Amino acid sequence: MKYMNKFPAKGKFDGFGGQFVPETLMPALEELKKAYLKLKKDKKFKRELNYYLREYAGRPTPLYYAKRLSSQVGLKVYLKREDLLLGGAHKINNTLGQTLLATHMGKTRLIAETGAGQHGVATATAAAMFGLKCDVYMGTVDMERQKLNVFRMRLLGARVIPVKSGSCTLKDAVNEALRDWTTNVRTTHYLLGSVVGPHPYPMIVRDFQRVIGKETREQILNAEKRLPDAIVACVGGGSNAIGIFYDFLDDPVEFYGIEAGGKGLKTGKHAAPLCDGSGGVLHGSYSVVMQDKFGQILPTHSIAAGLDYPGVGPEHAFMKFQGRIHYDSVTDDEAMNAFKLLSETEGILPALESAHAIAYLKKMPRKFKGKLIVVNLSGRGDKDVEVAAKAMGVKM
Amino acid sequence: MSRIAAKFEELRRRGEGALIAFVTAGDPKPVMTPKIVKTLSKHADIIELGIAFSDPIADGPTIQAAADRALRAGTTPSHVFAMIKKIRQTSNIPLVVLTYYNIVLKPSLETFMQKLATAGADGIIIPDLPLEEASETRKVARNHRVDLILLAAPTTALIRMKKICKASSGFVYLVSLLGVTGAREKLSDAIKHIIAKAKISSKGRIPLAVGFGISKPAHVREVIKCGANGAIVGSAFVKIIAKNLKDERKMLKELGKFGKILKSATKNQRD
Ligand SMILES: Cc1ncc(COP(=O)(O)O)c(C=O)c1O
Numbered sequence: 001m002k003y004m005n006k007f008p009a010k011g012k013f014d015g016f017g018g019q020f021v022p023e024t025l026m027p028a029l030e031e032l033k034k035a036y037l038k039l040k041k042d043k044k045f046k047r048e049l050n051y052y053l054r055e056y057a058g059r060p061t062p063l064y065y066a067k068r069l070s071s072q073v074g075l076k077v078y079l080k081r082e083d084l085l086l087g088g089a090h091k092i093n094n095t096l097g098q099t100l101l102a103t104h105m106g107k108t109r110l111i112a113e114t115g116a117g118q119h120g121v122a123t124a125t126a127a128a129m130f131g132l133k134c135d136v137y138m139g140t141v142d143m144e145r146q147k148l149n150v151f152r153m154r155l156l157g158a159r160v161i162p163v164k165s166g167s168c169t170l171k172d173a174v175n176e177a178l179r180d181w182t183t184n185v186r187t188t189h190y191l192l193g194s195v196v197g198p199h200p201y202p203m204i205v206r207d208f209q210r211v212i213g214k215e216t217r218e219q220i221l222n223a224e225k226r227l228p229d230a231i232v233a234c235v236g237g238g239s240n241a242i243g244i245f246y247d248f249l250d251d252p253v254e255f256y257g258i259e260a261g262g263k264g265l266k267t268g269k270h271a272a273p274l275c276d277g278s279g280g281v282l283h284g285s286y287s288v289v290m291q292d293k294f295g296q297i298l299p300t301h302s303i304a305a306g307l308d309y310p311g312v313g314p315e316h317a318f319m320k321f322q323g324r325i326h327y328d329s330v331t332d333d334e335a336m337n338a339f340k341l342l343s344e345t346e347g348i349l350p351a352l353e354s355a356h357a358i359a360y361l362k363k364m365p366r367k368f369k370g371k372l373i374v375v376n377l378s379g380r381g382d383k384d385v386e387v388a389a390k391a392m393g394v395k396m
Numbered sequence: 397m398s399r400i401a402a403k404f405e406e407l408r409r410r411g412e413g414a415l416i417a418f419v420t421a422g423d424p425k426p427v428m429t430p431k432i433v434k435t436l437s438k439h440a441d442i443i444e445l446g447i448a449f450s451d452p453i454a455d456g457p458t459i460q461a462a463a464d465r466a467l468r469a470g471t472t473p474s475h476v477f478a479m480i481k482k483i484r485q486t487s488n489i490p491l492v493v494l495t496y497y498n499i500v501l502k503p504s505l506e507t508f509m510q511k512l513a514t515a516g517a518d519g520i521i522i523p524d525l526p527l528e529e530a531s532e533t534r535k536v537a538r539n540h541r542v543d544l545i546l547l548a549a550p551t552t553a554l555i556r557m558k559k560i561c562k563a564s565s566g567f568v569y570l571v572s573l574l575g576v577t578g579a580r581e582k583l584s585d586a587i588k589h590i591i592a593k594a595k596i597s598s599k600g601r602i603p604l605a606v607g608f609g610i611s612k613p614a615h616v617r618e619v620i621k622c623g624a625n626g627a628i629v630g631s632a633f634v635k636i637i638a639k640n641l642k643d644e645r646k647m648l649k650e651l652g653k654f655g656k657i658l659k660s661a662t663k664n665q666r667d
Contacts, residue, residue, distance in 0.1 A: 019529060281501060
């Protein structure tokens with residue numbers, strides 16, 4: 001089966017996806033889909049977006065051979081350096097794309113949800129550069145653990161709106177953003193930060209993140225004259241993962257999507273719906289979610305705020321059931337160790353989210369020993385220094 | 397004829413609009429719901445019972461808080477089915493359940509609708525299930541003689557409105573404003589337009605009820621005058637519950653008093 005350029009048909013990845021939103025938003029989703037499909041073919045739009053990605057955000061990002069890390073883990077590891085982008089994460093690929101799309105649609109205000117604050121920062125950045133108003137919803141628990149990013153967003157001229165409902169984390173921020181969008185749908189574009197939500201978001205965000213995989217393909221062929229044996233990425237909503245995997249889907253490459261195992265899958269205190277969830281509807285699409293037997297969404301836990309979410313993009317659920325992508329998890333502790341490992345061996349502080357992908361290098365199946373592996377280093381870790389210090393029992 | 401259809405027919409003959417009262421089942425605790433429904437039933441024509449969901453994206457702070465209280469009190473869908481059964485033993489009032497799609501989907505559409513029908517409910521409203529996703533649910537609901545009530549919004553274009561009016565059963569839920577549930581001071585200007593659009597679309601074949609933001613007798617009067625067949629009031633009732641959590645008698649008294657005023661606003665509209 002070929003996987004690229006086929007889905008979603010009618011907004012669904014073979015049953016996963018769809019549009020489970022209030023009627024008020026349905027015309028807006030249709031408008032968004034039409035505008036996107038038109039602009040996608042527009043050469044001028046493509047040129048404009050590429051210009052900003054290159055001259056403003058810093059693309060292409062390097063594909064770096066991590067020699068000392070490689071010898072530590074017994075693999076040949078390349079890192080795709082999304083951490084070097086403006087704002088410090090892959091999120092800017094999507095926010096520049098969607099902001100440009102929003103201006104073409106005549107929208108004057110952007111709203112976004114954020115967990116780690118990286119998507120909020122990336123949205124605020126794009127909004128500042130294009131001169132749009134920007135409101136970012138963020139759970140109060142996340143505001144506390146990602147204070148640095150809260151202040152960064154404010155410096156960029158965005159309003160950060162604290163969300164005090166439910167578990168006060170990312171899922172509740174999405175709820176609030178959806179409510180805002182329902183109220184202000186005529187003037188506002190909801191800039192969703194991952195491959196989640198109702199169609200066409202999973203498709204749009206994936207397409208804007210595909211640039212990661214396209215570059216990686218060219219770079220690895222240049223450096224090694226061959227494709228990698230496996231690619232590893234962390235999975236929150238799943239945008240950096242699908243972004244780097246997508247252009248290799250029809251090649252003999254294996255993929256590992258790493259979810260947040262929190263305190264361990266058995267404890268229930270995690271954020272790994274692909275590993276330990278079931279089919280359900282959350283935030284507008286049918287995918288896998290963490291839920292109780294009545295369908296109530298469960299609270300999640302992860303040391304990485306950007307992974308602390310009970311759902312995941314519908315295309316990932318599809319890939320899981322197709323067996324095309326492997327999904328696994330690493331715990332908070334394993335991620336913390338990887339955070340230290342990459343800092344000490346390579347002088348690169350990874351985001352705690354990305355540290356989950358690094359941690360998996362030590363858990364890769366044995367058959368990969370000495371093989372060529374690419375890891376998507378989705379973000380940098382400056383924002384996490386305080387959380388890391390706390391986890392290590394260090395007072396700053 | 398279904399209980400809902402019969403009720404609208406009866407009201408039409410009397411020249412009245414319907415008062416549809418919403419509360420969240422299990423708020424503030426499961427044992428209260430049958431008492432609250434009994435009180436409201438004295439005035440309201442149709443009762444809407446919310447089954448709480450952890451992530452209610454169509455609801456404002458008032459009903460979010462009610463869902464929180466119900467969930468914290470341990471309310472489950474099974475409790476709500478039991479409440480409906482109990483209410484049905486002594487009352488013939490049309491009962492409509494409102495809940496989000498995941499709650500319906502989790503046990504399976506078939507199981508949920510079967511339990512709902514067996515308990516004695518007449519209809520269901522699922523605010524995050526738009527027309528495009530509703531065909532399977534419609535089929536299963538119809539098999540169990542449960543009315544699947546679809547929603548239309550101020551952003552709904554005329555062609556779409558026609559499809560919604562055709563696919564909906566029981567009545568069509570017209571969302572009065574852009575936004576979430578919650579009592580508002582003033583009615584939205586969109587109301588006249590959406591009712592007019594819906595009237596053209598429905599051609600009188602299905603009743604129209606307006607909800608979201610309606611919280612005063614004047615609002616109810618206005619909605620009925622504009623040609624709607626019913627007014628849905630939720631947050632305003634829920635606020636009375638929230639204000640009197642510690643005083644059950646006062647809560648019921650105030651609910652009754654408010655229900656009575658609202659109901660009288662649905663009458664004598666033939667001027
Ligand atoms: C650096 C980084 N990586 C990964 C993620 C997770 O999102 P996704 O799975 O959509 O890439 C986040 C989210 O905030 C992030 O900041």
